[in-house]
Amino acid sequence: MIVLKAPQSTVLSVLQSVSGIVERRHTLPILANVMLRKAGGSVQFTTSDLEIQIRTTAELGGDEGGFTTTVGARKLIDILRTMPADQTVSLESSQNKLILKGGKSRFTLQTLPAEDFPLVQESADFGPAFSVPQKTLKELLGQVAFAMAVHDIRYYLNGILFVAEGKQLSLVATDGHRLAFASATLDVEVPRQEVILPRKTVLELQRLLSDAGGEEQPMIELQFANNQARFRFGGMEFVTKLVEGKFPDYNRVIPKNHKNAVTLGRQALLASLQRTAILTSEKFKGVRLNLDPGSLRVASSNAEQEEAQDELDIDYGGDSIEIGFNVTYLIDALANMQQDMVKIELSDGNSSALITIPENNSFKYVVMPMRI
Numbered sequence: 001m002i003v004l005k006a007p008q009s010t011v012l013s014v015l016q017s018v019s020g021i022v023e024r025r026h027t028l029p030i031l032a033n034v035m036l037r038k039a040g041g042s043v044q045f046t047t048s049d050l051e052i053q054i055r056t057t058a059e060l061g062g063d064e065g066g067f068t069t070t071v072g073a074r075k076l077i078d079i080l081r082t083m084p085a086d087q088t089v090s091l092e093s094s095q096n097k098l099i100l101k102g103g104k105s106r107f108t109l110q111t112l113p114a115e116d117f118p119l120v121q122e123s124a125d126f127g128p129a130f131s132v133p134q135k136t137l138k139e140l141l142g143q144v145a146f147a148m149a150v151h152d153i154r155y156y157l158n159g160i161l162f163v164a165e166g167k168q169l170s171l172v173a174t175d176g177h178r179l180a181f182a183s184a185t186l187d188v189e190v191p192r193q194e195v196i197l198p199r200k201t202v203l204e205l206q207r208l209l210s211d212a213g214g215e216e217q218p219m220i221e222l223q224f225a226n227n228q229a230r231f232r233f234g235g236m237e238f239v240t241k242l243v244e245g246k247f248p249d250y251n252r253v254i255p256k257n258h259k260n261a262v263t264l265g266r267q268a269l270l271a272s273l274q275r276t277a278i279l280t281s282e283k284f285k286g287v288r289l290n291l292d293p294g295s296l297r298v299a300s301s302n303a304e305q306e307e308a309q310d311e312l313d314i315d316y317g318g319d320s321i322e323i324g325f326n327v328t329y330l331i332d333a334l335a336n337m338q339q340d341m342v343k344i345e346l347s348d349g350n351s352s353a354l355i356t357i358p359e360n361n362s363f364k365y366v367v368m369p370m371r372i
Contacts, residue, residue: 001062001063001065001092001093001249002061002062002063002090002091002092003036003043003062003063003067003069003091003092003093003098004038004043004060004061004062004090004091005060005061005062005088005089005090005091006060006061006087006089007085007086007087007088007089008080008083008085008086008087008089008102009085009086010058010060010078011080011089011091012080012081014045014056014058014060015034015045015073015076015077015209016077017054017056017108017236018045018046018047018054018055018073018210018236019034019047019073019074019077019372020054020055020207021022021048021049021052021054021200021204022034022047022049022073022074023048023049024025024030024074026049027076028050028118029110030070030116030117030118031048031050031118032071032072032073032074033071033072033073033112033117034046034047034070034071034072034073034076034112035068035069035070035117036065036067036069036071036091036114037068037114037183038062038067038068038204039066040064040065041059041060041061041064042057042058042059042060043057043060043062044056044057045057045058046117046119047073048117048118048120049200050118050120051120051198051200051241052119052198052200052201052204052238052239052240052241053119053234053238053239053240054122054204054236054237054238054240055237056236056237056238057235058235060092062090066074067093068115069093069098069111069112069113069114069140070111070112070114070116070117071098071109071110071112071281072109072110072170074196074368075109076100076109076281076365077223079107080100082104082300083103083105084103087096087102087103088102089101089102090102090115090342093111095362096110096111097109097110097111098111099340102369106264110329114199120231121226122138122157122239122241123190123226123227123228124225124228124281125225125226126224126225126228126230127191127193127219127223127224127225128191128223129222129223129232130164130186130188130190130191130221130222130223131219131220131221131222132169132181132184132187132219132222133213133217133218133219133220133221134168134185134209134210134211134212134217134218134219134220134234135154135209135210135211135212135213135217135218137169137205137209137220138205138206138209138211138341139170139182139184139208139211140169140171140182140183140184140306141160141171141202141205141206141209142206142336143171143180143182143363144160144171144172144173144180144181144182144336145160145173145203145206145299145337146173146180146201146204146332146333147174147175147178147179147180147332147365148173148175148181148199149174149176150173150175150199151214152175153174154245154246155243155245156196156243156245156246156247157174157176157244157247157248158175158178158198158199158243159174159196159197159198159199159201159202159214159228160172160173160194160196160197160202161173161194161195161196161247161250162193162194162196162262163187163194164190164191164192164193164194164222165190165191165192165263166189166190166192166212167185167186167187167188167189167190167194168183168185168186169183169184169185169186169190170182170183171183172184172247172250173235174248174250174253177329177367177368178254178329178332178333178363178365178366178368179250179253179254179364179366180333180363180364180365181250181254181364181365182362182363182364183361183362183363184362193224194247195242196222196242196243196244196245196247197229197240197242197243198240198241198242198243200301201229201238201240202372204238205231205238208233208236208238209233209235210233210234215284216347218234218282219232219233220233221233224242226242227241227242227244228240228242229242241311246297251284253352253366254354254364254366255345255347255351255352255354255366257367258317258345258346258351259319259347260291260312260318260319260321260342260345260346260347261344261345261346262291262296262315262316262318262334262343262344263342263343263344263358264296264312264315264317264341264342264344265315265341266313266334266339266340266341266342267340269296269334269342270331270334271310272286272298272310272312273298273330273331273334274331275308275310276299276300276308276309276310276315276327277300277327277328277331278308279300279301279306279307279308280300280301280302280327281301281303282302283304283350284326284328284370284372285326285327285328286300286324286325286370286372287324287325287328287330288300288321288322288372289301289321289322289324289325290320290321290322290325291316291318291319291320291321291322291346292316292320293316293317293318293320294313294314294315294316294317295311295312295314295316296311296312296313296314296316297309297310298310298311298312300327314339319348320325321346321349322349323346323347323348323349323350323369324368324369324370324371324372325352325353325367325369326367326370329367330355330367333355333365333367334336334355335355337363339355339357339360341358342355342356342358343355343356343357343358345369349369350369351369352367352368352369353366353367353369354366355367
């Protein structure tokens with residue numbers, strides 16, 4: 001039976017859209033596979049890692065009729081990538097194997113039965129669905145995702161806090177040393193929901209969401225249950241487990257009423273930090289900032305007794321402050337912003353700094369100082 005027959009570019013893009021979550025090594029070998037379910041001329045592709053499940057359906061020709069199997073996702077993608085984009089490829093079933101043909105090439109691939117494929121048990125009590133533009137969500141994720149923890153034992157930090165209430169959508173991420181907050185105003189009222197999306201889900205959404213704007217911009221539909229979230233967008237259905245646990249009270253972490261503030265060009269500051277970062281020690285990544293009326297000095301040194309110094313002219317008339325930071329934390333925040341100007345608020349050399357966008361409350365970034 002011919003399962004599908006379509007241009008290489010079409011088949012490859014459908015496969016790539018669902019295969020981001022597939023692990024190359026897994027205790028369950030079948031999870032390295034993609035499940036194909038054929039009904040008439042359309043084929044449904046499903047992948048899972050037991051925590052996340054992605055599903056999409058595409059019209060890909062082939063014979064009429066029903067058929068289900070699973071086949072190695074990465075192998076299929078790797079083979080398709082080597083074929084010309086405009087070549088028609090076909091996938092035929094034959095005695096527990098799938099034969100991929102394109103031009104004069106032919107590949108015989110081993111399959112595993114679809115009934116052994118562990119689908120994610122979807123929750124029965126999803127709340128009301130609401131939609132936001134994909135572009136909005138993608139931008140919010142981009143503004144905070146870099147501050148997520150990686151493999152922290154406080155597992156609730158290995159993800160993003162997602163808070164929807166009224167017309168406000170806020171995302172927060174922290175690894176204990178820094179915190180990023182970003183929010184957007186929605187066109188619709190949404191019921192109050194507060195969930196923690198896992199790190200892998202966040203990275204996958206960033207990869208899949210469209211950043212197209214305009215009148216006809218694509219939307220994403222969101223629904224939450226106690227322990228699951230479901231997203232529908234661009235013909236895909238994405239179900240993920242949520243992180244259980246209590247996220248820290250981010251409002252208490254964001255400092256208020258710092259008495260010293262300086263507004264300066266983001267690009268100039270970023271370039272200065274990138275220069276001085278070259279001579280920081282591998283382990284500590286520390287830079288010293290000296291803020292004086294009219295100037296900001298950035299300095300670093302390392303174990304080989306090498307030193308870097310850079311100075312920026314600024315419009316500042318507050319206290320003189322010397323403070324140390326992990327330079328990576330500052331660079332991450334500045335590199336993930338689009339604006340021309342940034343505002344830095346400080347109290348003294350021992351308190352956390354607040355980085356914001358002038359005249360804009362939608363983004364806040366807090367970074368703890370370090371001793372240097």
